[in-house]
Amino acid sequence: MAEDRLKALLAIAEAQPGEVMIWYGLANEYVKLERWPEAVDALQRTVALNADYTSAYQMLGTALMKLGRSEEARLALTEGIQVAARTGAWNARRHMEGLLAGSEDAVGEGSESCEE
Numbered sequence: 001m002a003e004d005r006l007k008a009l010l011a012i013a014e015a016q017p018g019e020v021m022i023w024y025g026l027a028n029e030y031v032k033l034e035r036w037p038e039a040v041d042a043l044q045r046t047v048a049l050n051a052d053y054t055s056a057y058q059m060l061g062t063a064l065m066k067l068g069r070s071e072e073a074r075l076a077l078t079e080g081i082q083v084a085a086r087t088g089a090w091n092a093r094r095h096m097e098g099l100l101a102g103s104e105d106a107v108g109e110g111s112e113s114c115e116e
Contacts, residue, residue, distance in 0.1 A: 005029055020049040024056055031059060039063040054084045054092040061099055074100060 009026040016022060027042035043060040046053055057080025064073035077100045084093035 002029065002033055006033075018049060020046055020053065023049065024053065027056070027059060027063075031063065034066070036063045036066045040067065052083055052087050054080055054087060054089040054096075056080075057083060058092055058096050058099070061096065065099075 006026070006029050009022060009029060013019070013022045013026055023042050023046040027039050027046060030036070030039035030042060040060065040063045043056050043063060046056040047060065050056070057076055061073045061077035061080060064070075064076060077096045080096045081093055081100065084090070084096065
């Protein structure tokens, strides 16, 4: 079932490469399957298409942490915090600040969306 969803989303992404919600949806599926490299790719595409998508930065930071890419994770979260401050996404900002601070509880919840 999950593979079917992935195939469908990939086909849509190929047909509509500029559709940010498709890439974010694809990233969500990869995160559920703990396919971190693919999640990172989809999330990087998401923020490239919409630099104000705070939930994507949050999930990107978490996926990078899962891959042991700590410095890249810190950069993604720092950028996400700046975006959240600019856009008023206060819950996402607080969550990313917790991730950035290295809170063990926040790391476990990092794939949850805190978009406002």
